[in-house]
Amino acid sequence: MKVSGPLVIAENMREANMFDVVRVSDKHLIGEIIEMHGDRASIQVYEETSGLGPGEEVVSTGMPMSVELGPGLISTIYDGIQRPLEKLYEVSGTNIHKGVEAPSLDREKKWKFEPTRQIGDVVEAGDIIGKVQETAVVECRIMVPYGVKGTIKEIYIGEFTVEETVCIITDEKGKDIEVTMMQKWPVRKERPYKVKETPDSLLVTGQRVIDTFFPITKGGVAAIPGPFGSGKTVTQHQLAKWADADIVVYIGCGERGNEMTDVLNEFPELKDPRTGESLMQRTVLIANTSDMPVAAREASIYTGITIAEFFRDMGYSVALMADSTSRWAEALREMSGRLEEMPGEEGYPAYLGSRLAQFYERAGRVVCLGSDGRMGTLTAIGAVSPPGGDTSEPVSQATLRIVKVFWGLDSSLAYKRHFPAINWLTSYSLYQDKVDEWADKNVDVHFSEQRTLAMRLLQTEAELQEIVQLVGVDSLSHSDRLILETSRSIREDFLHQNSFHEIDTYTSLHKQYRMLKLILTFYAEAGEAIKQGVPIQKITKLDVVERIGRAKYVEEANVDKSYDEIEADIKNEVKDLIAKGADEL
Known part of the structure; x- marks a missing residue:
């Protein structure tokens, strides 16, 4: 037998099969066969292998790596191979001992x-x-x-x-x-279903930049790539807290321990906006922190998605957060290196792309097995941590070839304290057409038209900023300066969202529509004033501009009344300006 970190090579294993779970040594360490050569089996061990040496016994269980599915999953926190961490703490204290076992589902609870x-x-x-x-x-x-x-x-x-x-x-x-x-x-086998259908309804997240500009559907797949400190984990926490899903499965794959601690402390205290109960009442957590054995990191992704598929099969809408798939890919790279496989780009294994695809393709909107024809959805959102924020590296590129939504986080926005730091010029959603149809039907008939205009203003602003840097803002026409002012309002008043503010942390679709309508009403009315000869300086000094900026803090129950008043004030104040301009003439 040979031991190389988490890799163990055992002889006389001819009776065993690929992906069988084995027990290594008298400590009964859990491992999985990942390669067979004749009677030699290469085993990735999911626990610390220090102290192992040649001559130790390896016993195959004859079963592949599996998870237990049934009552008791919700509100439990597991490690990467579905051992309940609370039970392990009771058995071994703060540090998990080698070979410690605990059933995934409580055998005594009735x-x-x-x-x-x-x-x-x-x-x-x-x-x-x-x-x-x-x-x-x-x-x-x-x-x-x-x-x-x-x-x-x-x-x-x-x-x-x-x-x-x-x-x-x-x-x-x-x-x-x-x-x-x-x-x-x-865990490595996809749970069966009858038919996979095209996702067509919006997964409401309450995050304005996502729902309005770069939406994801129920059953869709998205990636959040971004450099360190740009807010990937915060964005995923927000999605886990507020996404319109019945069940949330959160996988902390190779994350810092203190980030998982934050999740554990926050979720029980947070109130679900739909039910008023604690968010933990519909959440399963899988914590495989960066100091845990690297092989278990690879298993944690599969454990999480199999649990998510189980709830999807019941007919639920499930949201899966994987934070982060880059750490998972690093685990693949380490195991591939120890197996002495031919490396691909940047040392990652040649099968990196296919493994990522196998994971993301398990998401979707399906007709579940059974005679009642119920529908279930599984939405997968994976964070990617490219070194130095360079999305041209293999994990980001392989992910972008698979997913349909790209929320590109920008460190320059994060440094300006603009959160969520999703760059509106580089991000995209390929579900946009489907969601536009759905939103026009379910929110307001002008929803997609309004979003298109706002996006066009933001893109025009980026072009105008290049001119401003060369020759200064005074060289622009009044109508162009109005575009800059409106785009600033879209950025600061609409796209910027405070996740720690009680009201601003979540915005309903109706409120999002009304907020954007306020800004675009101001743009339309001010445009008319400029045509009548009113200078932009006077328009930007109107009292109502500040009220538009504070509109995000209006409670959901008062939105229509309050926003109707602001809209009326926009029209009245601009009309007064035009009248004064005519008097001066």
């Missing part, structure tokens, strides 16, 4: 099972046979396991553990199959 089917019902894989109220806001739906089809012989009601039988199904061959509330599923 859950109240309420059947939704009766004896004699014909059921197939994916059909919901009962439900468990897991938290105040999440109902865990117990489904017929994959590959099972038949008639219900027995179904029980009452309190059961996840291992106790709640239903007996007689299959087509007459064999009785006992169904429990817990299922196991291999």
Whole structure:
């Protein structure tokens, strides 16, 4: 046997298979076979391997790396291989000991099972046979396991553990199959569904720059690349807190320990805007911090997305945050180097692109298994941390070839304290056309028209700024200076959003539409005044300009009344200016 960091090479493993989980040494360290050469198996070990040496015993479990799925997932924090960290803390204290084990789902806790089917019902894989109220806001739906089809012989009601039988199904061959509330599923295998459909409805995040300018759909995929300190983690926290999803799965993959601590401290205290309950009541956390073994970092991404697919199969809308896929790619690179594989670009393995694609392609809007035709969505949002903020490096480029939304974070915006620091000139969303249709139907008929005008003003401002730097702002016409003033208002009053402000942290779609309408009403009215000969200096000094800037802090309940007043004031103040100008003439 050979030991090289997290890589262990064992002999006489001819009976084992690729991706089998093994136990290494008398400490029972968890590992996974990732390469086979004859009877030699290369194993990536998910725990610290210091102290291992040749001659240690390796035993295959004959099972691939799998997760346990059932009641008890919500509000739990796991490590990368689905060991519950609270249980590990009880067993081994603040530092996780080698070989320590704890079941992923509590084996002793009893859950109240309420059947939704009766004896004699014909059921197939994916059909919901009962439900468990897991938290105040999440109902865990117990489904017929994959590959099972038949008639219900027995179904029980009452309190059961996840291992106790709640239903007996007689299959087509007459064999009785006992169904429990817990299922196991291999993490590297995508959970099946009937049909994958085109995502067409907006995932409302409450972040104005995202929802209005660079939207993501339910079932879409997005990437947040950006240099260190530009706000990737803060943006993902905001999305996890406020996204219009039933379930949130947050994977801290190779992140700093204190960032995961922030999540743990914040989420239980935050109130869900939809239910009024704690956000942890619909969240699963997977914490694989940067000091944990590197091999488990690679597993954490698959663990997270398999749990997310399980809730998607119940018919829920699930949002998955992976922070960050760059650390995952670094784990791939390290393992690839230890396996002595031929390196690709910048030392990453040649299969980097295909592994990223396998991960992101598991997102989507699907018709779930089962006879009721329910829809489920899984939205995947991955942060990328390119060294030095250079998005031409392999992980960023491989990710951008797969995802449809690019939220490009800009360190210069972050240094100016403009958050979220998403650069409106480099970001894009390929779901824009679908979302425009949806928003025009569900928010306001002028939503997409308004967004297009605002985007055009921001792009024109970038061109005008180049002229201003060369010859100064006084050389511009009054109408061009109005574009600069309106664009400043869009940037500072609309795109800038304070995540720590009680009201400004989340903005509904209706309020976003009304806010942008205020700014564009000012632009239209001021444009008319300039045509009538009113100088731009007088327009920018109007009292209503400051009121537009403070409009973001108006509470949702008062939006229509307050914004109607501001709109009326814009029209009246500009009309007064035009009248004064006519009198002076």
